[in-house]
Amino acid sequence: MDQYLQIFVKVVEKGNFSKAAEELHMTQPAVSQYIKSLEEQIGARLLERTNKFVRLNQAGEIVYYHAQEILALMTKMQSLVDDLTNNASGPITIGASYTFGEYLLPHIIARMQHNYPHIQPSIKIHNSKEIIELVSSHLLDIGIIEGFLHNDQLNSEVVSEDKMVIVASPDHSLTNKPGTLSLAELAEETWILREEGSGTREAAENLFSSHQFTPKKIMEFGSTQLIKESVQAGLGISLLSHWAIEKELRNGYLGVIDVEGLPFIRNFSIITHTTFQTKAVKTFIETLREYLSDFE
Structure with missing residues (x-):
């Protein structure tokens, strides 16, 4: 069949x-x-x-x-079955949310390929909701999502913390303002956020909820890179992962607004099925942990 x-x-x-x-x-x-x-x-x-x-x-x-x-x-x-007698090898399908997939996953894959060249990775990048659905349907061996998943059919394990800060154009008046601001002082700003279903969007909504804060104007974009370019151009402000803005901060393309209670901490988690895992999957998870431990 x-x-x-x-x-x-x-x-x-x-x-x-x-x-x-x-x-x-x-x-x-x-x-x-x-x-x-x-x-x-x-x-x-x-x-x-x-x-x-x-x-x-x-x-x-x-x-x-x-x-x-x-x-x-x-x-x-x-x-x-092949794993019973062979070393780590063969195909592995990996899915990741945009932040992890675009800014961390390439380095992890490179390290794994250097140490285990017979593993054949295939990568899919989607928002966290879609990654969960693909793992649930057995179309991905492992997923990396933002946050933590409570699901009886899937294993979820936190592997790293992510610090999120509010960024603006380096020319924005608030990036150079002395002292710490409250979130309420940003109510008149245009917030540029990811789409519904994105872990980054969920983090922003959790931040707003915890401060009982509602932005007056939100623009919704489907790409972190597009958000960064838009913020740099002065279109608005955003809440982004420190992993995603390292280069921009280093080169002075973005500035951080010092806000009370930030950085906002969220988690990155790996999700897998509760059934057996291949050596390739186990090797990838080990490599991921080793890479992330370098930053602890």
């Missing part, structure tokens, strides 16, 4: 029998026969076909979603 599902997924991804056959090193009639046999086993037509493309129907969408999950589980199963 796994071969039928692999071929089906490839056809869906390519949207074309010929392209799928070429990548699978098969003939087009052979691919078509596999799809026909799969549809017979499932008991429903899965693809709508034209001369130029194929696309999923409603039944096909159900099968495609679960086929990805089944194939991911089979890959993990094989990796676990």
Whole structure:
């Protein structure tokens, strides 16, 4: 069945029998026969076909979603069996929220690849909510999110603290104002925040709630880099991780507003399934811990 599902997924991804056959090193009639046999086993037509493309129907969408999950589980199963006799190697799918994924993960992967070159990492960067969903669906082996997850099906472990500060343009009057400000004094400022579902957005809302503070104007952007550029340009202020602004502070592109009760502390956590972990996953976690311990 796994071969039928692999071929089906490839056809869906390519949207074309010929392209799928070429990548699978098969003939087009052979691919078509596999799809026909799969549809017979499932008991429903899965693809709508034209001369130029194929696309999923409603039944096909159900099968495609679960086929990805089944194939991911089979890959993990094989990796676990291989681990019994081999060193850390093979594929590992890692997901991370934007802050961790863009500013910390590349360095951790580089260290792991130097020490364990046979591990083959695949990286996905999404907001924390999407990472949790992908790990839950077995489409990721491990996720790194902002905050802590309470979930009976997944393990969650805090691995690092993140200090968050309020940043503004270096020319902003408040970046050079002596003394410590209260959050209430920033009520008239335009706040540039990440989208709903982002761990950085959740941290900002937790900060506001703890101070019983409501910004009068919020602009919502879907990228930390875009927020940094916008703050630097004087468009507004933002709450950002110290990991994300190290270079900007060092080069004088951003300034920190000294606010009472800050920095705001949040956690980075790793999430995995409660079932077995491959050596590749364990090795990645060990490498991550070693890297983060250098900053403690």
